[in-house]
Amino acid sequence: MEAPLEDEPLAGALAGIEGVKVAASESALTFLSSIEPAELLKCVFADTLVTVSESGRDLGKFSVTVEFARRDHQPCMLLHAQSQGAIDDSPCGTTVTAYIATDLEVLEEDFHEYVKLEDHSLDRRCLMVQHDGQMMIDKVTTVGGETTKESISYPMSTLRGLVTEGSNFLLMRLIALKKRVPENMTFISLNQGLHIIHNTFSELGLKQLEVGGETLEVFGLERIVDSVEDSPTTWQCYFLADGHLASRVQVGSPLTMRLLQLPSHTEKGFEKIPLVWEEDMQMCSKFLDRKEELKADHASYLRQHPEIRALISDFLQFLLLRKPDDVFQFARDYFLPFASRHPPKPSLKTL
DSSP: OOOSSOOOOOOOOGGGSTTOOOOOOHHHHHHHHTOOHHHHHTTOSEEEEEEEOTTOOEEEEEEEEEEEEEETTEEEEEEEEEEEEEETTEEEEEEEEEEEOTTSOEEEEEEEEEEOOSSOOEEEEEEEEEETTEEEEEEEEEETTEEEEEEEEEEGGGGTTBOOHHHHHHHHHHHHHHTOOOTTEEEEEEOTTSOEEEEEEEEEEEEEEEETTEEEEEEEEEEEEOOSSSOOEEEEEEEOTTSOEEEEEETTOSOEEEOOSOHHHHOSSOOOOOOOGGGOHHHHHHHHHHHHHHHHHHHHHHHHOTHHHHHHHHHHHHHHHHOOSOHHHHHHHHHHHHHTTSOOOOSSOOO
16 A cells, blocks of 8 residues: 655665765756746645545645744745555555755655554654754654664765755656756666665656546656665646645556645635644744743742742632632722722723
């Protein structure tokens, strides 16, 4: 069965084989360096597809959104991809959130994947963060009750032309808008073992595809992810003229992701997607920063006004001794003498 998002096969480390260097092609590097801001602007939209079986059964939903953002004051693209559904009636899902520079260099990416089975479940999370010229990678995998952790770092100089789970979607939009794939478009990726491998993009040409009751011309892209120990993994995607994803399938899988309605019908204000802020790196970071800011501010105020603790402590002791039925009236009567020390301010200003 096909994984919700691209699940590259386990492979040996080509980079670890003596004399073999895994690197992106000059054609791929030239493509990345030639990306213009106007091209990125055309990629800022949302895609929503459904995952169907060979029999046409609806098995889940797949969505990708791209927007402009900032990370550490650096302008970038924020990509969020999410897939939810079931494989053989077992719930599964994948979420990718990535901050991507304008040349598609990944600044930060959080990949989370899960499959819930009756006897045992799989949960895999991989966080990539660029820091001081290094790509720091932390991976946590839980199978059943066993959890394994892996950490590795690569110099950014060895990752030129890196395409990740997140940047892959933005790269394909850019290629689809050009409707042309340069020859020898070979990039590098990281497989599940966190080793560097090759992946290549090629052109499938044009074909007719039915979307929302209309027959449209779509442009095809093929992505082949190399493997040493297994056969390569191949993905085929077809795009509308405006870059919207119309179809996506892993070769050999009985599942297909399809666009059911044309974007003009679904994109009036973007389809509302349930918000899970804990899985959004940007929102979670803002929440934690704001939480610490408020805690520090409140603690500072309490240190400057020690009478607050004494006042509240006296009130609670008096309340527990009296145990009034009407707590609000009791609180009003207790604090009323304090209000008399300061005359009430007028609610309206007088001219």
